[in-house]
Amino acid sequence: MRRMDHTTLHRAQAGDGEAFEQLVEPHRRELLVHCYRILGSLQDAEDILQETLLAAWRALEKFDGHSLRAWLYRIATNRCLNYLRDGSRRPESLILSAPMRASEELVSSDEPWWLEPYPDALLDEAHLSPEARYDARESIALSFVAALQQLPAQQRAVLVLRDVLGFSAAETAATLGVTSTSVNSTLVRARAGFRPEQSPDHIRLPRSHHEAEVVERFVNAFQSGDVHQVVDLLTDDAKLLMPPEPLECHGPHHIAAFLQKMRLLGPDLTLVPTRANNQPALGYYLPDPVAPILRARGLLVLELNNDQVSTITRFSDKGILARFGLPRTLPTTEDPGTICPPGH
Known part of the structure; x- marks a missing residue:
């Protein structure tokens, strides 16, 4: 301290x-x-x-x-x-675009539409108490943050203070201006309602060799447009989430079909590695129809489960890549295999 x-x-x-x-x-x-x-x-x-x-x-x-x-x-x-x-x-969620409404692969999502990725470059050494129930890597994962958003505001704050930061009941009570008894009862309700989908056993150490291998297979499958390889890479219960669109896609075959429809598979796609929420992420670029450049289209954040990808979260905000130090455009002459994230 x-x-x-x-x-x-x-x-x-x-x-x-x-x-x-x-x-x-x-x-x-x-x-x-x-x-x-x-x-x-x-x-x-x-x-x-x-x-x-x-x-x-x-x-x-x-x-x-x-x-x-x-x-x-x-x-x-x-x-x-x-x-x-x-x-x-906080503004209302976005109105769905026509292609998204028309897709047969999509279902309604109750995920927080306002969820945004957090660049690893902004993460600092965690200052967590030994009493913290969750470690730093787990508590910044997208699925963890998304699950927090499902809790009422006071429960969310109490759970973060007590179980993530390791504040005592007395310290939490002083922070919120309530009694320790109130904090303890709120924490019981928060824990009962908190359901993060990602298991700590599935969280990989940042930049581990295993993670790099899975991400390389992911990039190769997507940029080659090999649908069968994409399906094999995804877990049977894989999900594709798309905040701020209140829709999601379930299952490897539906995900692959939707990605094909959205031009997110094939040699036109260029993927640039980065990191978000202590998870592997990829900025994605597509050719500009009227200029010899590739334009940023958004960010894919991957959740890994052993040797497969269990969740892809697609953020389609074109400007979001600036937060990750990635350019808005790339030259079309660039060999995608040589592109490295900033600082590498």
Whole structure:
């Protein structure tokens, strides 16, 4: 646990903005992840983090100097809860496009349509208590964050504080302004209703050799357009999720047929590796119909189950790749096999 520099604190409380930045910077990334877990949206989490730091700056004179981290978590958590209570701040889900409505392979989805991927580049070393029930890798996985979104706001916050961060009942009660008894009863209800689909046994260590082999097979199958290879690569209960579209696709054959229909199989497709939510991910590009370039079309995040892919989450926001350091366009002359993620 970091020790606070009280000289810097006194300077910040006297109005020194640079001193304030020195105080909060070590906590910025973990606070962003915290807001993301509760809200499910990186954009919303970034907004709430800015509100949190502004509120902390304005209230810094009242801070007693005991635990800056706990104080910042208190502000961030309550800002998240206020956001969730104000339904007007989150727009309604998108209207389905005609091709999506017409597809025979799709069924309605109750997954959170606002779910967004979280770039691994923004992840920091986890500061979790030994009492935390979930480890850092598990608690940032897409399926874990999606499952959190199904809980009522107060239950979501309590479960994250207690089981993800390892806060005590007393610390959680102080954060939320309730009693420890209330925290304990809320936690019981939250645990009963929390159903993350991803098992910890299926979570692979980042950049492991096994993971790299599965991802390479995935890329080869998709870029070759080999439907049989794609079907073999998917588990029998595989799912394709497509937030913000409130639809999903079940089963290897239906998924392969839908991907063919959406031009996401074949030599026209170019995949560029990256990472999201401690899971392998691929930016995908398709040829521009009027220019000799490839244009970004979205991101595929993969959930692995042993030697197969159990869930593909497709984010079709063309601008989302910028968060992962991936370009909006690629030259058509680029050999897809030579494309590497930024920094490699």
